[in-house]
Amino acid sequence: MFEALFSERGLSLDRLKVLIEVRDAGSIAQAAPGDPIRQSQYSRQLRELSEFFGCEVARRRGKLLKLTEQGERLAELAREHLRSLEDFRAECREENVAFTLGAGDSLIQWLVIPRLGKIIDAFPGVHFATTNLRTNEIVQQLTECRLDFGIIRKNAVAQGLKSVSLGVVRYTALVPAGLLTKRKKVILREFLSELPLATQTTDGQFTSGLRDLAKSLSVSLVPALSCQSFPQTMAALRSGRFAAIVPEIATQDLATGFAHRVDDPALRQLDREAMLAWNPRLVRVRPNAAKIAAKLQSSLVI
Structure with a gap:
């Protein structure tokens, strides 16, 4: 043989x-x-x-x-071949087996890390490494089996990848109370045109969607602060000096009354469905991959 x-x-x-x-x-x-x-x-x-x-x-x-x-x-x-051998060696030596999970920085901070402890508890001997990647990088690395799992938007799932929905990432427009000293309420058009706005500008789909939203309201979008990530945008919001549109999951720890929420159905244009994705070859190569995928799906529901 x-x-x-x-x-x-x-x-x-x-x-x-x-x-x-x-x-x-x-x-x-x-x-x-x-x-x-x-x-x-x-x-x-x-x-x-x-x-x-x-x-x-x-x-x-x-x-x-x-x-x-x-x-x-x-x-x-x-x-x-080498990954299978590495996992087998770790199993025989009773060593930890590592799985990698890629996502955008905001989802890693506000969705993955707060819930990862329970997932690790369910799989003794398994640990995780998170990596901050753009959507196209996640798709490429999943396709090449360089990454075990990834969280991407639904319209980015490539042919050949397995995926399940985690739910919809929704966005909310917030104005620090300190910026509302002369007014009690702000509508979305005023929010985008009259307030110092901090916004994430490196996410292609979000930025494009925000521009389309501003255009539909006949507003020229000129942010006072351009940020590279949603965590940076949240830091700007927390300073009390900037209004911002951020993922709802990022607002869980904001103090009650700190910011005014601008409600407008037009914000739903920015929503995106998040998918947990992986390469089907992963299940054939790595022990427990299917069980871990199922646990990730149930634990990371938005």
Whole structure:
């Protein structure tokens, strides 16, 4: 059995690990930056894999040596193989097994981390690592099995991924009470045009939706403060100097009476359905993955 794999030299776990490192980095130069000796070693190991399998796993493109289509496929196979071995080793040694979960910073802070303790309690020997990623990065890493689980919006779920709904992320417009000294109530149009507004500007869909909302109200959207994340926007709101539109799940700890809520049905244009997503190959490769997916789904309901 498997005589063909052992009849020649050239295949080893070390070489497969190098292949994965080059795949994740994008090229040999990026996998071993500023280290010509290591780059030469990587090049030799990839060449030996090419000779063993009888196909080019890497090819020079300009000044960079990158994986070919066959090299990419081999890297995927190697990743699954090594991950299975790593989990089996941890199980035999009674060591913790790690699962990774990617999401935007706001969902990690306000949804995932507050509830992750109960999930860990349900799976002794399992621990988690959270990573702050943009939606397109999560989708790509799930597709490549570089990430175990991800939380993404429904319209971003790529073909081939498994997903379940966690519920709808809703947004609310808040004005610190200190900004309302001369008025008792603010409508949405005034909120967007007359108050110092802090807003998240790096989320493509949210920013686009907010601009469309402002346009529908004939308002020019000119934020007083542009933020890179919703946690930054919440910090601006808490300062008492800025109004903001933030996820409702972020407002749980605001003191009663701190801010006035601007109610308007038009804000529902910003809502998005959040999905827990993973690659079906994960269930085949990693023990307990299906049970953990089910626990994540039940525990992270919005």
